[in-house]
Amino acid sequence: MTRPSSEAEYLARMVPPSVRGVDRRTLLRGALGVGALIGAGTLASCGSSSDSGAGVPTGAVSGTVTVGSNQSDAVPKAAVQSYMDAFAKANPGTTVKINTVDHNSFQENINNYLQGSPDDVFTWFAGYRMQFFAEKGLVGDISDVWKNMPGMGDAMKKASTGADGKQYFVPITNYPWAVFYRKSLFADKGYEVPKTLDDLKTLGAKMQKDGIAPIAFGDKDGWPAMGTFDQLNLRINGYDFHVSLMAGKEAWTDPKVKKVFDTWAGILPLHQPDSLGRTWQEAAQSLQQKKSGMYVLGSFLAQQFAKGAEQDDLDFFAFPEIDSTIGTDAVEAPIDGYMMSARPKNEAAAKKLLQYISQPEAQLLALKADPSVIATNSNADTSGYTALQKKSAEFVKSAKSITQFMDRDTRPDFASTVMIPAIQEFIKNPSDIDGLTTKIEAQKKSIFGS
Amino acid sequence: MASKRKYKGIDQLSKRDKIVVSLMVIVPTLLVLWLVWFPAVGTVLLSFTNWDGIGPLSGIKPVGLQNYIDIATIYPPFWPAIQHNLIWLAVLFFIATPLGILFAVLVDRGVSGTRFYQTSIYLPVVLSLALIGFIWQLIYSRDQGLLNAITGGTTDWYGDPDVNLWAVLVAASWRHAGYIMLLYLAGLKGVDPSLREAAKIDGASETTTFFRVILPVMRPINIIVIVVTFIESLRAFDIVWVINKGRNGLELISALVTQNVVGEASRIGFGSALATIMLLISSVLVVIYLRIAMKED
Numbered sequence: 086m087t088r089p090s091s092e093a094e095y096l097a098r099m100v101p102p103s104v105r106g107v108d109r110r111t112l113l114r115g116a117l118g119v120g121a122l123i124g125a126g127t128l129a130s131c132g133s134s135s136d137s138g139a140g141v142p143t144g145a146v147s148g149t150v151t152v153g154s155n156q157s158d159a160v161p162k163a164a165v166q167s168y169m170d171a172f173a174k175a176n177p178g179t180t181v182k183i184n185t186v187d188h189n190s191f192q193e194n195i196n197n198y199l200q201g202s203p204d205d206v207f208t209w210f211a212g213y214r215m216q217f218f219a220e221k222g223l224v225g226d227i228s229d230v231w232k233n234m235p236g237m238g239d240a241m242k243k244a245s246t247g248a249d250g251k252q253y254f255v256p257i258t259n260y261p262w263a264v265f266y267r268k269s270l271f272a273d274k275g276y277e278v279p280k281t282l283d284d285l286k287t288l289g290a291k292m293q294k295d296g297i298a299p300i301a302f303g304d305k306d307g308w309p310a311m312g313t314f315d316q317l318n319l320r321i322n323g324y325d326f327h328v329s330l331m332a333g334k335e336a337w338t339d340p341k342v343k344k345v346f347d348t349w350a351g352i353l354p355l356h357q358p359d360s361l362g363r364t365w366q367e368a369a370q371s372l373q374q375k376k377s378g379m380y381v382l383g384s385f386l387a388q389q390f391a392k393g394a395e396q397d398d399l400d401f402f403a404f405p406e407i408d409s410t411i412g413t414d415a416v417e418a419p420i421d422g423y424m425m426s427a428r429p430k431n432e433a434a435a436k437k438l439l440q441y442i443s444q445p446e447a448q449l450l451a452l453k454a455d456p457s458v459i460a461t462n463s464n465a466d467t468s469g470y471t472a473l474q475k476k477s478a479e480f481v482k483s484a485k486s487i488t489q490f491m492d493r494d495t496r497p498d499f500a501s502t503v504m505i506p507a508i509q510e511f512i513k514n515p516s517d518i519d520g521l522t523t524k525i526e527a528q529k530k531s532i533f534g535s
Numbered sequence: 536m537a538s539k540r541k542y543k544g545i546d547q548l549s550k551r552d553k554i555v556v557s558l559m560v561i562v563p564t565l566l567v568l569w570l571v572w573f574p575a576v577g578t579v580l581l582s583f584t585n586w587d588g589i590g591p592l593s594g595i596k597p598v599g600l601q602n603y604i605d606i607a608t609i610y611p612p613f614w615p616a617i618q619h620n621l622i623w624l625a626v627l628f629f630i631a632t633p634l635g636i637l638f639a640v641l642v643d644r645g646v647s648g649t650r651f652y653q654t655s656i657y658l659p660v661v662l663s664l665a666l667i668g669f670i671w672q673l674i675y676s677r678d679q680g681l682l683n684a685i686t687g688g689t690t691d692w693y694g695d696p697d698v699n700l701w702a703v704l705v706a707a708s709w710r711h712a713g714y715i716m717l718l719y720l721a722g723l724k725g726v727d728p729s730l731r732e733a734a735k736i737d738g739a740s741e742t743t744t745f746f747r748v749i750l751p752v753m754r755p756i757n758i759i760v761i762v763v764t765f766i767e768s769l770r771a772f773d774i775v776w777v778i779n780k781g782r783n784g785l786e787l788i789s790a791l792v793t794q795n796v797v798g799e800a801s802r803i804g805f806g807s808a809l810a811t812i813m814l815l816i817s818s819v820l821v822v823i824y825l826r827i828a829m830k831e832d
Contacts, residue, residue: 192799195799196799221589223589307783359677359691359695361693361783362677363677498802501800513783
């Protein structure tokens with residue numbers, strides 16, 4: 086007898102986003118951006134430290150350049166196509182062959198992909214994993230491309246640099262994490278944007294009295310709550326400690342980390358209850374329906390709001406200050422972009438393409454697909470931005486330091502197999518912080534020590 | 536003269552026959568070695584290393600039993616996963632499987648509209664995983680789900696770790712019962728009707744007939760059903776993976792293996808150790824099954 090049920094062993098990656106609870110990466114990665122913003126004033130001029138060989142061809146390039154793209158959803162896919170086409174048009178004799186792979190499969194198979202015969206250029210993200218690939222020699226050094234990237238600021242350059250000081254990544258778009266709210270709700274009820282943690286608690290109490298859940302919260306997929314941890318840690322312990330903690334150099338049993346969980350436990354009652362069964366989309370919809378007042382998330386949350394008036398009603402503020410000596414100048418703003426494989430078949434065209442991607446023309450084309458992200462090049466024309474994009478751009482630009490996101494700033498195995506269960510455990514039982522941090526530290530030692 | 540035709544061993548085969556026979560033996564053997572034994576042994580060997588899936592095999596560092604020690608001592612999801620697999624087994628064995636058998640018997644008796652019932656009960660088995668995840672999400676969602684909308688409750692069916700395993704088991708049983716029904720129905724159709732008639736003539740009631748006559752005759756099918764139930768509960772994976780990737784109250788060993796091995800995490804060594812544990816548990820069942828099957832012969 087045949088066993089139809091064996092057909093059912095599909096992995097979740099085969100599940101369409103509508104079912105799985107689409108995650109931010111599915112929708113955003115890669116795509117779009119604008120950017121730059123960061124550090125735009127200071128500049129790109131300092132980037133002469135790199136020392137690599139061939140250099141970007143200034144003349145014509147030819148042949149076929151292959152691109153591995155994880156932008157499998159229809160809209161972003163079309164956007165990728167549009168700027169690749171524009172590149173091919175500008176470089177007669179060059180064709181761009183795009184190999185689009187389902188988003189999750191791309192992510193899950195990245196190790197095999199890079200060790201097999203990868204495309205010349207492929208989509209990826211800034212952060213620890215990018216540096217890790219660079220260290221393993223799986224991706225190509227593109228420091229020479231970086232010598233000619235007008236409009237890409239220092240912060241972008243730093244985010245594209247590996248541990249050896251060379252550049253391996255070209256940013257295209259990014260987006261900030263912050264506390265989002267509806268202007269109309271705040272105006273109706275006379276709420277004020279909280280500046281400090283105490284303000285936030287007072288505001289939360291007021292909202293609860295009005296029958297509104299103060300902070301929308303959904304962590305069914307495990308990663309959204311990492312964003313809250315990041316915000317708290319950046320406000321309580323600052324950027325340097327956060328980066329060092331993510332790199333496995335600090336102990337999770339450190340009182341500083343316990344203070345983060347402690348503070349979180351203090352405001353957990355302001356969060357929507359039963360968050361472990363709720364997707365971020367459902368939580369965002371509660372914000373949209375004004376059943377909750379605020380939401381700590383990335384700007385991709387705008388996707389749950391209707392374009393036009395409703396999105397215009399959406400606004401955000403930086404996560405409130407907790408320690409005045411630390412302030413609020415660290416911003417979490419994950420960057421999506423492209424890398425070059427270690428041994429591209431058409432290196433000249435690949436480098437020229439990467440250079441093209443760093444420029445406003447390509448980035449603005451990318452933005453068309455997803456107006457919740459911004460371009461990474463500071464020369465990009467922002468006149469077509471929505472109010473939210475303009476504010477995002479300002480916000481990211483004002484940041485003194487930028488983090489990516491927990492699962493991009495630390496080892497992916499640590500993030501997914503240790504931190505997701507640990508944070509979910511914390512949400513279920515916020516009182517046993519000592520036990521929790523001890524468990525995290527034991528696993529961290531085992532993973533980072535290997 | 537007849538002795539000339541006596542079989543004298545392989546030498547008597549023509550050259551062509553020999554080649555055919557060797558191919559028929561060698562090809563499947565290689566396939567089994569390559570597809571079954573090589574990965575299985577590879578998994579066991581990798582479980583003693585900390586390989587991260589990158590770089591040449593020569594770069595693999597052995598770490599002895601470290602992975603197993605970590606799993607048992609500092610890996611919080613492991614023991615809940617074992618417990619959940621056992622609960623899963625118990626529920627399928629004592630509830631879903633008997634339910635499937637009951638359906639099969641009812642359908643076999645020819646209730647009117649048999650075909651309709653048969654199809655609808657079997658439907659969940661045929662549906663794609665994506666659809667199943669979607670269907671139950673519609674029912675169980677805390678804020679937007681059917682169940683809470685009807686009862687006016689606020690139970691967090693998927694998120695509350697005390698409840699979600701049972702909620703998922705309802706979904707799993709829904710599929711499993713249909714599967715068992717079909718298996719059992721096929722068996723029932725093959726039972727000689729004269730047995731029933733004889734039982735009836737002897738004055739046995741329906742119930743007695745089933746337990747005293749039909750069930751014993753169905754022994755081979757019964758064994759298959761039991762084995763299928765065991766296998767299904769061990770490899771239970773898809774539904775929890777669709778729901779929350781096997782976390783927060785839905786830990787299962789298979790989901791832990793996948794979390795660690797598949798994807799960016801790439802803890803190949805650690806994941807292999809989990810897979811090896813799963814392999815050991817399955818082997819126990821395989822041995823029991825083989826003993827029963829061999830006895831039959």
